[in-house]
Every structure is written in structure tokens, then in C-alpha cells.
Amino acid sequence: MKNILKLFLVFGSIVLICVVVFQLNSNSGYNVHVYKLNTGYGYEISMDSKLLIKQDHVPAIAAQHTFCNSDDALKIANLVVRKLEHKENPRITKAELDKHAIALNCLN
Template identity: 55%
Template sequence: MFMKNILKFAFGFGLIAIIVVIFYQTSTESSSDYSTRIYTVNSGFGYEISLHNKILIKQDNIPAIQNEIPFCNEDDANKIAALVIDKLERKVAPTISKIELQENKIVLNCLN
């Protein structure tokens, strides 16, 4: 009898723990109102960031560098667009630095 009670308690506790985890995950996952579109430009890629279907940012070139060159690949454009969206959601300036380009391993010379 004692063992049955322990099993019931463990089952109940486990069920409650699962419900708490599911609730926590659904409450912390925010569905962003921002959307990204990667597009081709001048033998490379750029990105647009929209909010409720209104374009906020259109970036044809890699930000933070002097030369006006597009991203070498879609993945790099997407990485930086995601970083900009993260900053917008945190309500900080959506600027990108050279250090952030390096941290995200953004290719700056498409020939290499």
C-alpha cells in the first residue's frame, strides 16, 4: 500500500513538472512580429526587415564596412538580419559593428 502511494505521488509530481515546463516554454517563446526577406543584389545578397508587412530596413550591403559590397551568401545575410531583429525586439539601436560581423563569421570578400 505504501509503495502505491509513493508511485501515485511520483506520477503526480512528474505530471505537474511536465505541465510547468510546457507552460514556461510557451510563455517565453515570443512569436516575432518582424519578418525577414533575403534577396539577390549585385552578385550577392541583401535583406529586408518588415514589421506587420511594412518595410523598416532594406540593407543591400554589408553594414559597418566602408566598401559597398553585398553579402556573399544567404546565410550571412540571414544571420545579420536576425541580429538586427533581436536588437529591435530588445529596443536597442539596430546598428551592426565590425566586431559583430567577425563574431558571426561574416564573409567580407566573396572571392576567398
């Protein structure tokens, strides 16, 4: 009887660990789409086919400049998604743009 109880405890522990690991690695459900504009790039963030954020300009700067390249747009979009996943304010700061080396002066 004790062996069966031990077996159930071990099996239950393994199942619990697998569930926790799966939940930590599961897709958050947010989708990022970087798109080309006439003067640069922008991004959209959606969830379940519902558009949540459409960003045609680099956030946190006074001038309305588009992202110089798709990589910069993707970096910031992914940063916004990480903030949303952690239930943080998705606002981007100038310091975050600097930290991620986002180009602000590009020839369009």
C-alpha cells in the first residue's frame, strides 16, 4: 500500500512540474506585425485577431518619425508585448529607446 502511495505522489509531482513548465513556456497570445510605411516602418500588436495597438511612429519622442528599419520596430513591439504579459503599463520611454539603440535620425 505504501508503494502505491509513493508511486502516486511521484507521478503527481511529475505531472505538476510538467503543467507549470508548459504554462511558463506557452505562447502569450499576442501577435506582432511589422509593416512598411512610405517613410519607414510601424507595428501592430493584436490578440485573438483583435487589434490592440497600432504604432505608426516611434513612441516617446515629440516629432512623429517612423521607425528607420523593421528590426527597430520589432524590438519595441516585443518590448511592449513583454510589458503587457507582465501586466505593466506598455508606455515606452526615451530611455528604453536609447537602451535598445533605436535609430531616431534616418534618411527616409
